[in-house]
Amino acid sequence: MALYSEKVMDHFRNPRNVGVIEDADGVGEVGNPVCGDIMKIYLKINDAKVIEDVKFETFGCGSAIASSSMATELIKGQPLEEALKLTNKAVTEALDGLPAHKLHCSVLAEEAIKKAVKDYYDKNGIEYDPADFPEDHDCEHCHVH
Amino acid sequence: MKIYADNAATTKMSRDAIDAMIPYMEEIYGNPSSLYEIGQIAKESLENARARVAKVLNCEPREIYFTSGGSEADNQAIISAAKIGERKGKKHIISTKFEHHAVLHTLNKLEKEGFEITLLDVHSNGVVTAKQVEDAIREDTALVTIMYANNEIGTVQPIEEIGKVCREKNVFFHTDAVQAIGHVPVDVQKDNIDMLSLSAHKFHGPKGVGVLYAKKNIFLSNIIEGGAQERGKRAGTENLPGIMGMTVALEKAVANLDNYTVKLLPLRDKLIAGLDKISYSELNGDRDARVPGTVNFCFEGIEGESLLLLLDDKGISASSGSACTSGSLDPSHVLLAIGRPHEVAHGSLRLSLGEDTTEEEIDYIIKSVSEVVDYLRNMSPFWRDLVNGKRPHVFAE
Numbered sequence A: 001m002a003l004y005s006e007k008v009m010d011h012f013r014n015p016r017n018v019g020v021i022e023d024a025d026g027v028g029e030v031g032n033p034v035c036g037d038i039m040k041i042y043l044k045i046n047d048a049k050v051i052e053d054v055k056f057e058t059f060g061c062g063s064a065i066a067s068s069s070m071a072t073e074l075i076k077g078q079p080l081e082e083a084l085k086l087t088n089k090a091v092t093e094a095l096d097g098l099p100a101h102k103l104h105c106s107v108l109a110e111e112a113i114k115k116a117v118k119d120y121y122d123k124n125g126i127e128y129d130p131a132d133f134p135e136d137h138d139c140e141h142c143h144v145h
Numbered sequence B: 001m002k003i004y005a006d007n008a009a010t011t012k013m014s015r016d017a018i019d020a021m022i023p024y025m026e027e028i029y030g031n032p033s034s035l036y037e038i039g040q041i042a043k044e045s046l047e048n049a050r051a052r053v054a055k056v057l058n059c060e061p062r063e064i065y066f067t068s069g070g071s072e073a074d075n076q077a078i079i080s081a082a083k084i085g086e087r088k089g090k091k092h093i094i095s096t097k098f099e100h101h102a103v104l105h106t107l108n109k110l111e112k113e114g115f116e117i118t119l120l121d122v123h124s125n126g127v128v129t130a131k132q133v134e135d136a137i138r139e140d141t142a143l144v145t146i147m148y149a150n151n152e153i154g155t156v157q158p159i160e161e162i163g164k165v166c167r168e169k170n171v172f173f174h175t176d177a178v179q180a181i182g183h184v185p186v187d188v189q190k191d192n193i194d195m196l197s198l199s200a201h202k203f204h205g206p207k208g209v210g211v212l213y214a215k216k217n218i219f220l221s222n223i224i225e226g227g228a229q230e231r232g233k234r235a236g237t238e239n240l241p242g243i244m245g246m247t248v249a250l251e252k253a254v255a256n257l258d259n260y261t262v263k264l265l266p267l268r269d270k271l272i273a274g275l276d277k278i279s280y281s282e283l284n285g286d287r288d289a290r291v292p293g294t295v296n297f298c299f300e301g302i303e304g305e306s307l308l309l310l311l312d313d314k315g316i317s318a319s320s321g322s323a324c325t326s327g328s329l330d331p332s333h334v335l336l337a338i339g340r341p342h343e344v345a346h347g348s349l350r351l352s353l354g355e356d357t358t359e360e361e362i363d364y365i366i367k368s369v370s371e372v373v374d375y376l377r378n379m380s381p382f383w384r385d386l387v388n389g390k391r392p393h394v395f396a397e
């Protein structure tokens, strides 16, 4: 299908890191069923603050699944600091682009990761600047409510 | 296996329809408005086609206007009735919430011009009743426009009864029959229809050609201004190859209707029964009041576009009403109109069969859809929440 790049289709058809980490150190979920996409990221973080393992679950369209897959690949094995620098743009570029109306999928991926890291900080009493993390919004990309 | 299960989107042209077009490109290419021989032969063919289409619909040839398709016919029917109403001070139009956008967007435009539009609710089975129409008709109602068969869920409306109510109340009745012609019997006299739209590419004819039937007492307004074609009501050199292809396709589809129905009904019902076995899924629209080829389901916990892409990988062409596939933020207005919540409407799948569909294909579709739904649910956090009871199910298991 010409709608998506080959990279997107590859990550959609063979998503990397699908699943759940039962004893995750940080979990982040964004989106909601009304909008038609939910992404959930699970992080396993070691003492050196490196992302040892990451898994995702996604309810959504092809580009949502591909964006989650790509985002998890990009942060796996990375120090937390690096993972926090991951932008939706980097995810999109790594996928060789997304159609304009699908860009929000890469935004969701970025936000899900940030939310999972924040969850880790919260659970471990680590201080952070809340401004570095996206607001918790239910339905930014769609206005059906 | 390659299976085309999107015949409600468009159909493959029949050999007969293609063969009927070719002479009008190669030999009889004259302009029907020209007075020399190949122009006049073209003109005769055009009028012959008009008479044949009229015969199929059971009306007079002069009540047939050739258009560029279903959308144009819908636009012209509605605008014409609105203009007639306006001249008599009638500025109220009745339609339904689940019409095609060719109707809904035309009504939106009229609303901005000061018309009052009543969009009837659609029952959860995807049907609007004549009683609803009767109750909604007012002194100032200029038009009732209700589709014959819905394009997404395939439900057939009680058009004859609705037409009868409109006749009794002396209100014009238009029906978008784009998804009905060739799928259920349509007769403008018996069904009490004043105006009707059809589109050739939905019954194995060419794209970009259709018909507006308008009863002879209805004064049409032009959508396209210019030359005097179509009795001055639709300018533009006639698409004669398209019209000839459409005419043959229409005759064939209607002549074949009984065979088609007998063949497709068991396949359709087998497909419905097979997909019903998938847990937390539900058929959209009435089981029986539907065209023989269209089946539409919602599956909880998954999203339609990813379902379509994976079915495409398995060789199955289908469609969905999810927001991602509609290119908008909301899922299908049709599914919302029959009361499906957003989260379920995103997980919809439309399969529309054709006369070539085989039982083997139905088996393969059922198997493939079940596999893909399972696969997507396994990676869906929404599905996990449903299974864990963190969110409520919409459907019964």
Ligand SMILES: Cc1ncc(COP(=O)(O)O)c(C=O)c1O
Binding pocket: B008, B009, B068, B069, B070, B071, B072, B074, B100, B102, B147, B149, B150, B151, B176, B178, B179, B199, B200, B208, B209, B210
């Ligand atoms: C119910 C209905 N009305 C109108 C149309 C528009 O027809 P066309 O594509 O010929 O403009 C379609 C087809 O998409 C349809 O399904």
